[in-house]
Amino acid sequence: NAGVMQNPRHLVRRRGQEARLRCSPMKGHSHVYWYRQLPEEGLKFMVYLQKENIIDESGMPKERFSAEFPKEGPSILRIQQVVRGDSAAYFCASSASGRNYEQYFGPGTRLTVT
Amino acid sequence: KNQVEQSPQSLIILEGKNCTLQCNYTVSPFSNLRWYKQDTGRGPVSLTIMTFSENTKSNGRYTATLDADTKQSSLHITASQLSDSASYICVVSFDRGSTLGRLYFGRGTQLTVWP
Numbered sequence: 001n002a003g004v005m006q007n008p009r010h011l012v013r014r015r016g017q018e019a020r021l022r023c024s025p026m027k028g029h030s031h032v033y034w035y036r037q038l039p040e041e042g043l044k045f046m047v048y049l050q051k052e053n054i055i056d057e058s059g060m061p062k063e064r065f066s067a068e069f070p071k072e073g074p075s076i077l078r079i080q081q082v083v084r085g086d087s088a089a090y091f092c093a094s095s096a097s098g099r100n101y102e103q104y105f106g107p108g109t110r111l112t113v114t
Numbered sequence: 115k116n117q118v119e120q121s122p123q124s125l126i127i128l129e130g131k132n133c134t135l136q137c138n139y140t141v142s143p144f145s146n147l148r149w150y151k152q153d154t155g156r157g158p159v160s161l162t163i164m165t166f167s168e169n170t171k172s173n174g175r176y177t178a179t180l181d182a183d184t185k186q187s188s189l190h191i192t193a194s195q196l197s198d199s200a201s202y203i204c205v206v207s208f209d210r211g212s213t214l215g216r217l218y219f220g221r222g223t224q225l226t227v228w229p
């Protein structure tokens with residue numbers, strides 16, 4: 001039973017490029033969450049999605065960031081025109097039911113903007 | 115403001131010793147409190163989940179306590195092992211309205227176990 005998968009594990013982008021981070025939830029899970037962890041900081045909630053729907057995006061910057069969880073395929077976190085401040089570890093988690101239930105985390109994608 | 119504060123920031127102990135990590139939170143209303151272990155370069159792994167009505171929960175050598183009145187929790191690790199070296203994160207779930215279940219994370223306590 002595979003856990004939450006994220007790819008790539010490491011991503012390097014130059015300023016102004018686009019970053020696409022992928023998350024495949026655990027089998028049977030239809031709820032996905034994205035978190036960002038800046039160096040020396042705790043994880044911060046970004047967005048909560050259910051299949052084809054954004055449930056809560058109150059933690060996501062309004063510009064340059066978007067997320068989707070299509071009916072088929074992984075969830076995608078997209079960052080346009082990346083800046084150095086976007087350098088962080090981005091974690092995806094999934095749960096079988098709503099977010100008040102157990103969330104299982106992926107290994108993270110470490111984004112470095114040069 | 116909903117916050118989670120952890121102490122100490124870092125801790126070094128010798129293998130076989132016990133230790134206790136602290137968590138204070140201001141998240142209100144509160145739904146549940148979780149402790150996670152995060153190894154370097156990996157995602158957090160759940161250790162315990164407690165609702166406001168639970169005072170203590172154990173998972174092997176890990177025992178979490180909760181005092182919902184004072185908004186404090188602790189994680190006690192007994193007979194530490196080298197593999198316990200990791201960051202331990204206290205996470206509180208918010209319990210209201212459209213953001214029901216939103217998680218608030220502490221910065222973690224970095225535990226190092228020396229042989």
